[in-house]
Amino acid sequence: MNFVLEAKNINKHFRKPKDFHVLKNVSFGVKVGEFASIMGKSGSGKSTLLYILSTMDTDYTGELFLNNELVTGKTHQQLSRIRNKNIGFVFQFHYLLSEFSVLENVMLPAKKLGEKSNQEIERDAHQKLEMLHIGHLAHQRASRISGGEKQRVAIARALINDPTILMGDEPTGNLDSHNSENVFNIFKNLKEQQGLSLLVVTHDEDFAKRTDRIIQMEDGIILNP
Numbered sequence: 223m224n225f226v227l228e229a230k231n232i233n234k235h236f237r238k239p240k241d242f243h244v245l246k247n248v249s250f251g252v253k254v255g256e257f258a259s260i261m262g263k264s265g266s267g268k269s270t271l272l273y274i275l276s277t278m279d280t281d282y283t284g285e286l287f288l289n290n291e292l293v294t295g296k297t298h299q300q301l302s303r304i305r306n307k308n309i310g311f312v313f314q315f316h317y318l319l320s321e322f323s324v325l326e327n328v329m330l331p332a333k334k335l336g337e338k339s340n341q342e343i344e345r346d347a348h349q350k351l352e353m354l355h356i357g358h359l360a361h362q363r364a365s366r367i368s369g370g371e372k373q374r375v376a377i378a379r380a381l382i383n384d385p386t387i388l389m390g391d392e393p394t395g396n397l398d399s400h401n402s403e404n405v406f407n408i409f410k411n412l413k414e415q416q417g418l419s420l421l422v423v424t425h426d427e428d429f430a431k432r433t434d435r436i437i438q439m440e441d442g443i444i445l446n447p
């Protein structure tokens with residue numbers, strides 16, 4: 223099986239205020255080109271799992287593979303680079319820098335990676351914005367655009383380094399139904415037209431049931447790995 227992301231026997235404990243076994247031997251994979259969603263009650267461990275899968279949290283046992291490469295045990299510096307190159311992340315809140323232009327916000331992760339000239343990065347950023355139908359906003363300040371537009375800018379920023387997987391932690395959680403539908407359609411197009419793999423934590427059943435697969439979490443366990 224060709225996995226973009228594979229978790230093997232992931233266990234995590236929170237030690238304070240008292241020991242809490244939050245993820246219990248979680249094993250599953252996301253196939254290349256798959257659009258998967260994670261659902262489960264509040265407190266079932268979805269966000270905790272996603273932070274491990276996105277390599278932001280390294281305090282766990284088990285093994286995590288990204289593009290068939292073992293990433294568990296790498297240094298924070300190595301992980302920062304692996305993450306920036308391979309994983310796009312969209313949160314419930316957009317985390318745009320409000321004083322910067324839309325274009326500058328989208329360019330930032332590519333500048334950090336430092337593999338392309340500013341001119342190439344700017345061209346790529348324009349292309350991502352056009353793809354998401356917000357090219358006309360490039361020179362607007364991020365603080366001046368609507369909530370739905372901000373989330374699309376956040377998606378453009380997540381795509382700037384051409385990641386192999388796009389992850390979302392309730393990416394439609396702050397949006398009305400019209401903008402949620404927009405985000406779903408963007409994700410679906412990315413899968414269908416570019417073969418991108420996606421993994422999205424959501425409470426939105428209407429969103430989840432239209433993905434390729436719903437991964438159900440309950441009390442730190444995946445019910446259908």
Ligand SMILES: Nc1ncnc2c1ncn2[C@@H]1O[C@H](COP(=O)(O)OP(=O)(O)OP(=O)(O)O)[C@@H](O)[C@H]1O
Nearest residue numbers: 236238239244262263264265266267268269270271
């Ligand atoms: N830093 C922490 N220390 C101790 N316990 C924590 C910590 N972070 C989360 N928890 C607990 O771990 C459990 C899982 O939390 P997590 O945020 O992963 O759940 P979730 O399924 O994403 O919930 P929601 O749908 O509400 O976002 C919860 O019981 C939560 O209270």
